[in-house]
Amino acid sequence: MATVNDVNSYIEQNIFHSELWESLDLTKRNKVVNNCLNILTTTFPDLYSSANDVPVNILATQILWFLRVDDSIMRSELGVTYIQIDGVGININQQNNTIAPYVYDLLGKPRRRVGRYTSREIGTPYSIYREED
Secondary structure, three states, rough: OOHHHHHHHHHHHOOOOHHHHOOOHHHHHHHHHHHHHHHHHHHOOOOOHHHHOOOHHHHHHHHHHHHOOHHHHHHHHHOEEEEEEEEEEEEOOOOOOOHHHHHHHHHHHOOOOOOOOOOOOOOOOOOOOOOOO
């Protein structure tokens, strides 16, 4: 399992914008590491059956994303779709921002699901409105 020291050395050597991580004390670093391990093992049980399976680069990327989450994203997870502050309104879309977009890229998983509508002609075998013989 990746420890706080492993994550710290990875961030120091590989990630430039790491001010949020550097400002944390050891207790908060332990909390955020454990929290992100739980998030990753819960979200991707097919890839990570335990915390020992999570690579340090994925964990470090997720930790920095988790630290950057502001209150508007946390509110959107509670169902808020619009915030207005001092006359400035912000519309929030209802997408899941729990996992860092770069983590999805590293894992080769799509960031969002894409669907499409198809038109079905009445009377074809694929139509729900089949003509009966």
